[in-house]
Amino acid sequence: MNVEDVIAERIAAARRKAERERAERLARRKARARGLAQRHAAKLRHLAQSKPPDDPAAA
Structure with missing residues (x-):
């Protein structure tokens, strides 16, 4: 082999x-x-299943 x-x-x-x-x-x-999308989807599922706050000022 040469240089x-x-x-x-x-x-x-x-x-x-x-x-x-x-x-x-x-x-x-x-x-x-992919992981961020899965995390975001899980957050949205969790928010959809959670009860809305009873704070009248929030409505």
Whole structure:
């Protein structure tokens, strides 16, 4: 292997690493969005099942 081959391999490895990290960030972002949506839906279900306050000023 000459120097150019070594450099080309390092560049390829860096690109693979960057792509892997990009995919991991995307997966985390999607998981977070999914979790937030589930949490919000649970909150709305809870609010729909809860009794409204008896405070006349709130109405």
